[in-house]
Amino acid sequence: MEVAVYNIQGSDTGKKINLSEAVFGLETPNDHAIYMDVKQYLANQRQGTSKSKERGEVHGTGKKPYRQKGTGNARQGDRKSPLWRHGGRIFGPKPRDYSFRLNKKIKVLARSSALTYKAKEENVRVLENFNFEAPKTKQFLDLLNGMEAQDKKVLLVTGDVQKNVYLSGRNLPKASVLPASQLNTFAILNADLLVLTEDAVNFINQREEN
Structure with a gap:
């Protein structure tokens, strides 16, 4: 599955990038795997300190x-x-640990299923690799405006940790930034628009296929 690559101004660069069918094009996405992965993610966020x-x-x-x-x-x-x-x-309630373990293959299937839904809904956008020289929220807002996504919940996934990009979008309530290694099912489903850099696409294709 080939999609266009855009720059941070929102213009088509003319380049194409392949989204793996094994990750973004499952014939039958597994809803139960998604449910279990999201349930585990939310359970792991609980402090469990009520007493x-x-x-x-x-x-x-x-x-x-x-x-x-x-x-x-x-x-x-x-x-x-x-x-x-x-x-x-x-x-009464006592301190407890709500977390539980989940099979790695189920987590991989859940992420692929969530990515497949986003791709089918055409809510996946690919940007060419970029970085900010300094944290600037205005630059991040310009990026959202270029994609006409200023009123949407946007998840920007970078290839690795980019501190300046993260700091630029941290104060925006509808925007979040994650490195590809931390991408999870809940974050994918919680976003209206999934924005991936080229490096993020390559990382996801390689990780989920292996």
């Missing part, structure tokens, strides 16, 4: 509030019972 105190952890006396019998009230052992105000919480 509430149980009856053995709250501050309070262990003294029996009143005698066992003869008051007409239900019997009580101490004021730290969950039935009392300021008592402990029953089955």
